Amino acid sequence: MNPVNPLASRLSRKSLKVGIIDLVARQPTKSVYARIANPNYTSLMPQMVAVWAEELGHQVHYLTYTGFEDLYHDLPDDVDVLFISTFTQNAYTAYSISNLFRQKNVVTVLGGPHARAYREDARQYFDYVLGLTDKELIRTLLDDCSSQKEGVLLTAQNQPKFLPGVEQRWKFIQHNLKKTRFVHVVPMIGSLGCPYQCSFCIDSQIAYQPLPYDQIREDLAFLQKQPKPPIVGWYDPNFGVRFNDYLNIIESAVPPGRMAFCAESSLSLLNEENLKRLKKNNFMVMLPGIESWFDFNTKSKQHSHFGLDKVKLVAEQVNMILRHIPYVQTNFIFGLDCDSGPAPFELTKKFVDLCPGAYPNYAFITAFGNSAPLNTQYQTEGRIIDIPFPFLDGNSGLNVRLKNYSFVEFYDHMIDLVKYSFTPAKIWRRFKVNKHPLPRWMNLLRASFSGKGLKGNYSVIRSLLAGDREFQAFYSGESHRLPKFYQEKIQQNLGPFYPHLPRKILHYLEQGEPAPNPRISNALPLYTAIPQGTTA
Template identity: 50%
Template sequence: MAKLKIGVIDLVSKGPTNTLWAKVMHANLASIMPQVVATWCEQQGHEVTLICYTGQEDLQKELPRSVNLVFICSFTQAALLAYALSNYFRSQGVVTVLGGPHARCYPDDAVKYFDYVLGFTHQATVLEVLQNCSPQKPKGKHLSAARQPAHLPGVKERWKFIEPTLKKAPFLQMVPMLGSVGCPYTCSFCIDATVDYQPLNFEIIKEDLRFLLTKFKKPTIGWHDPNFGVRFEDNMEAIAAAAPLKSFRFFAESSLSILTEEHLKVMQRNGFDALLPGIESWYELGNKSRTARMVGEEKVKRISEHVNMMFRYVPYVQTNFVLGLDSDEGNEPFELTKRFVDLSPGAFPGYSLLSAFGEAAPLNLEYQRANRVLPFPFHFLNNHLAMNIKPQHYEWLDFYDKVIDLTAYTFSKKAIYQRFRANPTSTAKWMNLMRAVSSEGYGRLRFYRQVRKNLAEDKPFRQYFEGESQQLPAFYKNIIQKDLGVWWQWLPAGALEHNPNAYLHKKSPAAV
């Protein structure tokens, strides 16, 4: 195999951004798989350059030069930037490859704009691309393993690709680690709903933790597991075996069913400083929170007690909710969430609008069969900027009124003050204040109010939301053009549109 010059681009941001949140945190949101792919390519003897685009850099200057092959990793919200970059590189004769969540969710769209599109990616998958490094016309090639890999290069092997990105973080520098892939839960809207849970090698985890102690006095580690701690004793034993207690600071996303008080005591001893449990709904998904038989007010009280108990052991808690689930109806879901905000003032509530990401979950087939999925451009599919599923029990104006009311309540001066007072450490106080006044709180509230105004005053805008028109409102097109900047000229023809029912048509050709 000839030696190749390879570029790997990790798109954390979908365009330039100067928000406080982006400046502080985007470098800490680097994905693991681009680092893995870069490591595998280098192990095959190729010359590799990896860049992580956080929105702070001049992307034109950062791009790898004189390359034969480029891998791009993208979430769906950055897909249009990825498509534009692929078009730019292909115009120079470079072979392009897309990986990451967008490639898994929308492979049939992505193959229009890339030579290769990767689903589950093993070392053998990457090797196949390297050996057949040639343009694929008129349509790219979709490659996917049967399941996620059982082994991945650890932090020590990936370090040369991790370190430059961490240097972009001005304060907090969080090393990405992975202890498992897949998830034992089956939340119907989740990309991991049908992906078997499998732990990774605990000996590699121990080795990586010991290695990080040679780089930092007290490393901060962000676990990228979909649900950390399923093999709780094994995870804690690996951490405890690597170094004395509290040698590290850990952030992790987990479920309340795992975060029992006994487990939290162990996690406190091992240095866990931030936990992000998923609550999702007051009416369903109770297996994640040990409230399978509880709904409504009873569930709010029980979970609030649980979350407040967590603060005795960890200083930072974010609770995640999904708004607009089919089990939601009327005022109650939103009023219950406001009640939770009052009962657990220290927790930072993370709200997501229900979204269907292509082939991400089987539930998306049901939405497509019911003709409820809207063709919002990928640029807005990040769980916040657009809800691409027509609500089951709400009209759009009513839904946005309730979302705005809840968001305004959560980030009111009173709620911010109560959260500030309830947070036990200065770091937690500062983090939540920053998030509230930046793009997550005030910024999102401004955007929702503008969307609501457009729904009320602009008939074509409203028709797009109702599925009565396929004409993208200028409001959204202008945002895309502004965000892409110089890359707008490289956006391929047709990239603003996609078939929202492609998954259904693939599964049931007769539905076309």
Template identity: 55%
Template sequence: MRKLRVGIVDLVTRGPTRALYARIMHANLASIMPQVVGVWCEAEGHEVTFVCYTGFEDLVRELPADVDLVFIGAFTEAALLAYSLSNLFRSRGAVTVLGGPHARCYPEDARQYFDYVLGFTDRTVVREILDDCAPHRPDGRHLAAGRQPAALPGVRERWKFIAPTLKKAPLFKIVPMLGSLGCPYTCSFCIDSVVPYQQLDLDVLQEDLRFLRQQLRRPRVGWHDPNFGVRFDEFLDAIEAAAPPGSIDFIAESSLSLLSEPHVIRLKRNGFKALLPGVESWFDLGNKSKTGKVEGHAKVEQVSEHVNMILRHIPYVQTNFVLGLDSDRGPEPFELTKRFVDLTPGAFPGYSLLSAFGRAAPLNLQYQRSDRVLPFPFHFLDNNHAMNVKPQNYSWQEFYDHVIDLTRYTFSRRAIVRRFRATRAPIPRWMNVVRAVSSEGFGRIRYHSEVRRRLDTDPQLRGYFDRATTELPAFYENQVRRDLGPLWHWLPQGALSHDHHAYLKSEAIPIRLERH
């Protein structure tokens, strides 16, 4: 078998940045799978060059010019960067592979620009590509394992890719780990609602924690489990046995329904320093937040009490909300979130605009069927720079007015100071300030305000939002051009647009055009 020169690129972001938050955090957001693929390729006897792109590197320089095969891992927000890179590498004779959230959500589109596009990826799939390693054009091969892999290489095996990535994180370093895949819950907006829950090998997990304690003085681990702590006691017993309390700090995304006070106390004892529960909505998805049928004001009070309880034990809590859900109408949902900000000053609220990522979730079929999905270029699909679902109960102007008002309220001087005072640990309290004044708080207020202004003054943009035209407003095209920099010239023709009904068409259900 030919020994291949394999390049692996983990795209944490969609283009160059100088933001302070990005400097501190991007290297800490690296994905696990590109590292896994690196381990598998080396185990098959190939030579691997690995780059985690955080927005500060010169990608064209960092990548070897003579690779045979390039794997790129990308979220949808980085799809256009990934497409441009693929085009560049193909021009130099390489074969290209796309994996990750974008490949899972938009395979039909990605096949036009890659030789292979991957869904669930296990070692057999990677081996098949390494054996085949041939151009497949114009349409790439779509390969996927039948289910999530039963086992993945742990930290010890991935360390040679983790260590250089962590070097790029100046302030603190977070090691990505995974204890489970899938989720037993079935929230219809979620990519994992149809993926069965599966725990990974606890022995590997324990060995990794022991290994980490030898490598770093006080390691920090970020769990990438879709819903951490489903088999709570089993998991915590395993962690505790390998990492005695105080030896490792942990961060996890978990649903409020799993975060009862006894569980939170146990998490505290075992070094959990940050938790990211999803609240999502005051009028829907009660099963996630353990609020059942309680809605509106009563839900705000209940959730706030719950989050304040968590904050008594855990220094950093980010509560996630989705803005623009169909269950929302009028100012009330936004006013309730402001009330939550007042009642829960220590929590950092993370806002996402309702987004339908291709075939990510069963609910997206419904949005496509009722013709509510907008064809915003992938570059803007990061839950913030565009909302690609027409809100059910708001005009665009009304909606943006509410979003801006809420964001201003959340990142007002008063709220920042209250958050600072309510947070005792030094890194969390300064992290909250950095997030507020950097790209996330102030940056979004500026961006949303610009979109809102243009809804009144830019007929091209207004027509696009109202779906009177599909011609991309210059406002958006200019941003892509600026963000891609020298790679703009490699963006394949046509890549700025995609078929936003591809999922529906693939299900062979006729499109019913219902305008709202």
């Protein structure tokens, strides 16, 4: 791997001290909902890399940041190689940490959704940036691991055929379970990729591939023997594509009711027969994606039903799902080219009225670098706005110029929809119709924190878009100078990490120099996405 400094020989073929950081949160938080939810959102691949590294004879220091730890002080102080996995919204924290460690001659490696979406950007600040990752790739990397002037992009040809099981990952899982309160989720995965082709989704580019059934059976058998079996969170992009196979495995390994499950499945899989089986096996949480009333009908089996027809049929189905599964979150994306005028928002209000028990999760379309096919279109049409990474979470920053809405018009619709969906009366109704304690209290907490937060955030951006000249020039493309608003927020949220941001990024943030990199490169396989990690 083209060693460029004497560190190369030091790190070659010996037992290394490997640090692995999973950045779940972007910044410190005091939210009660985040306290419960965040420790249950840890990523799978950092745990897989930890197992592989140990199997290859290295010592691993694994840590997760969920917004409640003192990350700056918890950073490992004696490692040879540091892996960081992150979503784009936490990328600047990852860049700062990498910068700090590279100054100490530690080799840094980036993986996870940000690495796949923005590899060209990330390679400026890491020694290695990973795409598809398997054990062989980790072996090759750790066998000959050296600092690089320009980050090396590494990817396996395909997704791994099998992954380490729960028992192998157990000590890393326990590290995270110690942080959980009330709800204790263990991440498992039964398949990779998805047979559907939603143009905004990173998984539409990955061929559907079941993982070995024996491993899944073993994992379930191991977990159900634990004194307090946790909830299994299926991380499959679309759980149950081979529905009977997976339910047969669960039924053969776990007595009904012994364990609980949550999953993301497309509406096409959630017919009444399947739901009865899911209920029998204690599936507690289901997160289907509706996305839009005017597109993505294949995965919801809506064929030619659009607009109000689709609302009525989907509402009927979601109410049926709620009779079998206690907690249902429905995912929507706004700002798609298929949407125009007030209809998408008014129809969603109608849906909220027809399905008072479901939690409506709203996001607007976000272009994540090279992560999904829809990006090709946005790039060729020159519609990407260079909103800084920390605001790319589906709600804090809109980085696509919309086809059918002005920014102010769009934010007005979003504010109105959020106001409508999270009034005290609506929150109370949701609380009353959900009889199970989990959705009752989770929805209440979530709506109180997130609903208020969204409305406030949208209102701030909307007023800047309407009245701030600097903001208007930036959003229209007239100026590339980053509005002060973003720099101040980033500085405030990054706290002690801010001064350690790479110099190019500090210049970009503070002196209004153009974005320091080819953020988006047509030379790479193109992939856009809704908030990374929200699929099915």
